[in-house]
Amino acid sequence: MKSPIAIAIHGGAGTLTKALITPEMELKYTTALEEAVKIGYAVLSSGGNAVDAVAASVVSLEDCPLFNAGKGAVFNAVGKHEMDASIMDGSNLKAGAVALVKGVRNPVLLAKEIMQHSEHVFLAGEGAEEFARAHGLSFEDAAYFYNALRYEQWQTLKDSDTFSLDHSVEVTDKKFGTVGAVALDNLGNLAAATSTGGMTNKKFGRIGDSPVIGAGTYAANESCAISCTGHGELFIRSVVAYDIACLMTYKGLSLKQACDVVVHDKLVKIEGEGGLVALDAKGNIEMPFNSEGMYRASIDMKGTLFSAIYK
């Protein structure tokens, strides 16, 4: 029997509310999601590894202005784009993470470079940008990251103490803009990656769960690959991604059971809104969320393409 390959991605649990989305917008999002998941799947189906597959899908999502990562990153309190990302290789538990970088076109590729070509795991700020330049990563100017909708979102919040996590123009909503991917390659290796622009109008160098290994991202062949999206502070406190891995490894739960416990029970109890994409070494895919929606897509072991926004 051929070894299974599979991939699942998300574009954030911070969806536009169902009541507000137009059919045209919905189509735009699902088209972008399907394109991104196919790009990662193409890596896998041509014999590429899981790390390259998740990086390729996340790059596609970072390059798309619809999602809060890379090109589509939201404005922070001083009108800049500060981005976080991480990646983990389930075959050797190597990881790379980056926080609060500006100007880097694809933060996930910087995380991958840190993982593969440095002694470090986690770099941040100007130092991380210096590392990116030294390693030849692509940079873009402010015009590249400018987006009229994001600018409008920021203008609504600017000069206030409010911040917003989302896609929504409804600033009272708490929404979570992040992108991520998990993949299983034909050698049975898992990988996970996550990337985000954080919260609109964020201050104080706030870091969410996306670059935190164990919280926003985790991968180990013996358990699962996880990429999260949600209220970052609560995901950090709950060590969400590694919690799912531990429920499988130490308690013997299936991927689905572990996801249910964490997303629909533990996170709900602390009002930790959000979701995640998950994959185990057998190729089982789970994409649970406790928010109204989560932009998501997958191609399973049978090659079946799936994409959705709401429940």
Add this chain to the structure above:
Amino acid sequence: MKSPIAIAIHGGAGTLTKALITPEMELKYTTALEEAVKIGYAVLSSGGNAVDAVAASVVSLEDCPLFNAGKGAVFNAVGKHEMDASIMDGSNLKAGAVALVKGVRNPVLLAKEIMQHSEHVFLAGEGAEEFARAHGLSFEDAAYFYNALRYEQWQTLKDSDTFSLDHSVEVTDKKFGTVGAVALDNLGNLAAATSTGGMTNKKFGRIGDSPVIGAGTYAANESCAISCTGHGELFIRSVVAYDIACLMTYKGLSLKQACDVVVHDKLVKIEGEGGLVALDAKGNIEMPFNSEGMYRASIDMKGTLFSAIYK
């Protein structure tokens, strides 16, 4: 029966090698450790809570030039002191963390302020310093952080691509300078805190495990409180602190068994040198390390004071 109180602290697994330490130096270190553990214990014995106790002990260690945190923080690649810290309250799983802050006298108090008086968990860099100023935290100038030994360590590494994690002047050694504390108060609440100056000559805004909730610091009343010290990159990849908690909660291991698995088996296999202090809600203390030594001290349920550097 009176509820047990207990506390354990560490001053890093990056000890001077036993062959090099003088009896005078050894006495200096154990005296400072005993002073710091007594300060936290005094908080507990007067009815104070575990969060205040770990913060008090860590402040004492940060204010002591012997340890790589606060006043004793090492020099980074550009001759500055960039510090990381975190704290977690086991009673409610609230947490605060700070990375790459300069000039803040007591990074652990900044982490505590973030935990108790913000919507955030993790702040970094200049943004975190801005938050610190807005919340009235104490700042110190470069003279306060200057230390002849640290300067000499930096001069040895400066203009090289080498970095060092430690207390040692032997730059070829990999040593890990960090301080931390875990405490159990008379209400049965656990807390943990960690603080570090990182690696001598560190570049690129490198962040280790100290400010990463789940890796360097974790506390939950139902399992344990943990503060780590060691090769941060490997501790992040291993999600060390939360791994011990999960082995207890999901697999039913005792604190000692869980510490043994993680420190003496899993970390050893990946050459993850270091150690940790651990405490459970029954007041059991563990202080395992796989390095040559770990500066450590504790006061147990019976009120017995212990301090040591080597095995």
